[in-house]
Amino acid sequence: MKVTIDRMQCVSCGSCWDTCPVLFVQNADDSFSQIVPEYRENGDPASSITLPDTIDCARDAADLCPAAIITIVE
Template identity: 45%
Template structure:
């Protein structure tokens, strides 16, 4: 079984540009309360909107979203 990528978002550093949720809406979304990026419920770790796990089909898109983030607040572990 493939190991899942762990993804963390420094939500305090998010500028709400939309790059991540526009490039990979299957994993990222905009929080309706604070407008910052977050991981969608399905992929969250311990219900934390700033942490998630992904594997397989979305891995490449998540990496691309992290690379495209203008403030580089998306980290892949």
């Protein structure tokens, strides 16, 4: 599974980083959600590498996002 975030549409509600802190974190500069550095694809804060199966909270975070900006590709 890979995850992408439309960071420019983020409302900074915190539901993703509260639900799945192993994958999402709030950017200190713009307050938008981003992928944690460990799982970024080519350093892109909006795109993940292929994630380990153990990170299943990403689906919950996508479901809870009120702005629906988190996309999951299996």
